[in-house]
Every structure is written in C-alpha cells, then in structure tokens.
Amino acid sequence: MTATITRSQYSYGPAGKTAGWDNHAWDGIAVDDPDVAALPRPRHQVLPFLKHSWFWLVVAGQAMVLAASYVAAVNDSRVLAWLTVPGYIVFMAGAVVIVNRHIRWGDLPDFARVLGWGLASGLVAFVIARIIEGGIEPRVMPFSAELWLAGPVEETSKLLVPVLLLAFGGLAFKDPRAGLLLVMTSAAFFGVAEGLFYSINASQWGLLSEGFTRPVSEMGHPYMTGIAAPVIWLASWRAGRVVTKAGILSWVAVMALHSVHDGVGGFGKQQQNITSFSGLDSQFWATTAGGTALAAVWAVLMYLLTRHTARELTPPAALPDNPVHWRPQMKRWGSTSTD
Numbered sequence: 560m561t562a563t564i565t566r567s568q569y570s571y572g573p574a575g576k577t578a579g580w581d582n583h584a585w586d587g588i589a590v591d592d593p594d595v596a597a598l599p600r601p602r603h604q605v606l607p608f609l610k611h612s613w614f615w616l617v618v619a620g621q622a623m624v625l626a627a628s629y630v631a632a633v634n635d636s637r638v639l640a641w642l643t644v645p646g647y648i649v650f651m652a653g654a655v656v657i658v659n660r661h662i663r664w665g666d667l668p669d670f671a672r673v674l675g676w677g678l679a680s681g682l683v684a685f686v687i688a689r690i691i692e693g694g695i696e697p698r699v700m701p702f703s704a705e706l707w708l709a710g711p712v713e714e715t716s717k718l719l720v721p722v723l724l725l726a727f728g729g730l731a732f733k734d735p736r737a738g739l740l741l742v743m744t745s746a747a748f749f750g751v752a753e754g755l756f757y758s759i760n761a762s763q764w765g766l767l768s769e770g771f772t773r774p775v776s777e778m779g780h781p782y783m784t785g786i787a788a789p790v791i792w793l794a795s796w797r798a799g800r801v802v803t804k805a806g807i808l809s810w811v812a813v814m815a816l817h818s819v820h821d822g823v824g825g826f827g828k829q830q831q832n833i834t835s836f837s838g839l840d841s842q843f844w845a846t847t848a849g850g851t852a853l854a855a856v857w858a859v860l861m862y863l864l865t866r867h868t869a870r871e872l873t874p875p876a877a878l879p880d881n882p883v884h885w886r887p888q889m890k891r892w893g894s895t896s897t898d
Contacts (some may be wrong), residue, residue: 568841569597570877572810572886584796585733589892597742598878598886620650621774622758624754628770632763640758640766647754650774654781654784657862658869661885663877667845669731676732677741680720681748687716688749689756710818717746718791718810723764725792726801736872738792739785746784750777764836768847778855779820787813789868794893803890809868820857 566579566586566608574597579586623646631639664670686810691712697704721741731737754769754777764864790809795801836843871887880885 565785569878571691571875571878571889572598572883575589578644578887578889579739582794583733585871585887585889587793587797587889587894589889601880601882608804609847609878611657611660613653613660616649616653616656617774620646620648620653622786623649624774625770625887627768627896628758628767630749631758632767632770634640635763636761639759641755641769643758643770645657646753647777648775649775651750651777651781654750654778655743655747657816658743658785658865661877661881662736662739662869664736666874667734667737667740667878669737670740673737673741674744675811676720676724678748680741680745681717681752683720684716684745684749685752687719688713706824707818707822709821710814710816713749713780713816714784714787714810714814717749718742718781718787722791722801728884733792733796735789735792735796736874739788739869739872741787743781743785744748746781753777754778762835768836768850769840770842771847772854775851778858779854781860783803783813783817783820784867785865786816786861789872790892793871793890797893801812803893809854824853857862 566581568577569580570576571578571585573591575591575593575595577589577590577592577595579590594862603608624643625646627646628640628643631637633771642700652693657664664673667673692705692709696708700708721732721738724741725738732741754773755767757773758766786807787806791803791806794803794805836846870885871892873881873885873887
C-alpha cells in the first residue's frame with residue numbers, strides 16, 4: 560500500500576533523533592542523528608484557550624442548546640426541542656476543531672470528501688445503534704444489561720463505515736490523518752443525533768437539565784472513538800492491511816471504556832429516560848450540576864487519551880507550533896515487530 564510513496568527524514572522533537580514521514584504518516588522508526596537539535600518548546604501563554612476557535616464554538620454551542628432547551632421547557636414542547644440541533648452541531652464542531660489545531664486536516668487534499676463521508680457515517684451509526692438499543696435489546700434483556708452493551712454497539716457502529724472505507728476506499732480514506740477526521744466526524748454527528756434524541760424524550764424541566772449536561776456528555780463520543788482511530792489507521796498504513804493486532808486491541812479498549820462509563824454511570828436507573836423534575840428546585844440544580852461535572856471530567860479524560868494516540872499523526876510542519884504532548888513518540892503500531 561505504501562511501496563511507491565517517498566519517505567523523508569524529519570526531526571520530531573527530541574535532540575539527536577529523526578524519523579521517516581511519507582506525507583501521510585510517520586514510519587515509527589527513530590534514527591540517531593547527532594546534528595539534529597531539539598525542537599523548541601512553544602512559549603507558555605496565560606489562558607491560551609481564549610484565543611482559539613474551538614473554545615468559542617463550544618461556548619456558543621452550549622449557550623444555543625441552553626436557550627433552545629429553556630424555550631422548549633417553558634412551553635413543555637418536544638417539538639421546540641428540535642431547536643437544540645444547531646447548538647449541538649456548533650458544540651460538537653468545537654470538540655473536533657480542538658484536534659484540528661494540531662493535526663491540520665485542512666492540508667488533506669480530500670478534506671471535503673472525507674468530511675462528507677464522516678457525516679454520512681455518523682447518520683448510519685446512529686440509525687444502527689437505535690435499531691439495536693431501542694428495538695432489539697429492550698425485548699431480550701433488562702435495561703441494566705443494555706447499558707453494559709453500549710460500548711460494543713455504539714463504538715462498532717461509529718467505526719463501521721470508516722473501516723469499510725479503509726478497506727475498500729481509495730488512498731483518501733487510508734491516510735491515517737484522514738482516518739481520524741473520518742472517525743471523529745462520524746462520532747460527532749452521532750453525538751448530535753443522540754443529544755437531540757435525549758432532548759425530545761425529556762420531561763419538561765428534564766429537558767432544561769439536558770440542556771446543561773447533554774452537550775458535555777456527547778463530547779465523549781468523538782474522543783472515545785478518537786482514541787482507537789489513530790491506532791487502527793496508523794497500524795493499517797504501516798502493515799499494509801486493514802486488520803492488525805494493535806487496531807483490534809484499541810477497538811476492544813474503547814468498547815470497554817464506553818461500557819464502563821454507561822454501566823457505572825447508569826447504575827440504579829430503571830429505564831432509559833430523563834429524570835423528571837417538579838420544577839427548578841434544589842433537586843434539579845443538584846442533579847444537573849453533578850451530572851454536568853461528571854460529564855466534563857469524563858470528556859477531559861477521553862480527550863487526554865485521544866491526544867495520546869493522535870499525537871502520532873502530527874505532521875512535521877505542525878511540530879514547531881505544537882506543545883510537547885502533541886508531538887509523536889514513535890509508537891510502533893503496525894510494525895512487523897509489534898503486529
């Protein structure tokens with residue numbers, strides 16, 4: 560798959576080290592070169608996120624979801640809950656854009672094509688998940704068991720179309736950076752659809768509670784699946800085949816993470832429904848604040864894990880401006896010695 564692609568050596572951060580980059584991916588092989596100086600560390604800035612578009616997209620999206628949720632709650636209208644869609648879209652776009660700052664998807668020659676397929680993939684994933692979770696599972700198992708199956712069902716659904724494109728699509732879908740874009744877009748669209756699903760099925764004030772909690776909770780989708788995508792695509796690129804040990808292990812890992820999240824988080828719940836509230840009382844604020852805080856902690860943790868795998872895809876041109884945690888460590892996923 561990569562035999563005709565020219566590889567050049569580049570510094571990837573530490574002094575005295577280079578590695579091969581073929582305009583698609585690093586080869587994972589660190590080579591000693593005493594003439595190579597360490598890449599400088601970017602200067603630390605105070606509250607740097609205030610200068611980045613991803614933060615303001617997240618803030619704007621959250622505000623839009625909250626405003627629409629309040630209008631729908633005051634009018635006790637599930638129809639008006641559809642007004643949350645633009646806010647979910649903006650919020651989830653911000654969740655993906657934060658990664659783009661480091662990976663630079665805009666440099667991909669097939670960016671628009673990959674993005675479009677990612678959106679289509681997210682729609683397919685949500686439909687499949689709803690058929691299984693909303694139609695099949697309730698007939699054969701208790702809700703407590705359904706929660707523990709969320710990982711296999713939802714993570715596999717989000718990866719289904721992207722992996723099929725990896726197997727049968729052209730070079731545009733085999734590029735590891737494109738694979739990450741494809742998967743994170745798929746998962747982000749899934750999050751938008753799921754957020755709407757929870758909103759339109761909420762009780763009156765439960766809908767407003769979801770307006771606070773649900774966007775942050777849905778942020779976990781692109782980050783959970785985003786943990787596996789760099790491993791799957793990079794290992795595939797290096798090994799020259801779709802199925803690799805590293806890829807399978809990463810898929811199993813994110814399924815397990817997702818199931819633990821839903822299984823433990825849903826402990827004690829009897830049905831997949833939104834908590835009912837009699838009004839904006841102490842129960843409402845305590846439940847909403849606690850749920851939002853826990854969702855935020857989980858989203859940050861999943862982002863950090865995504866960063867750990869996605870850093871292997873940062874291209875040479877982006878390295879000088881990237882913090883150390885976004886510079887590759889030359890993991891050997893897909894190499895003959897590890898796969």
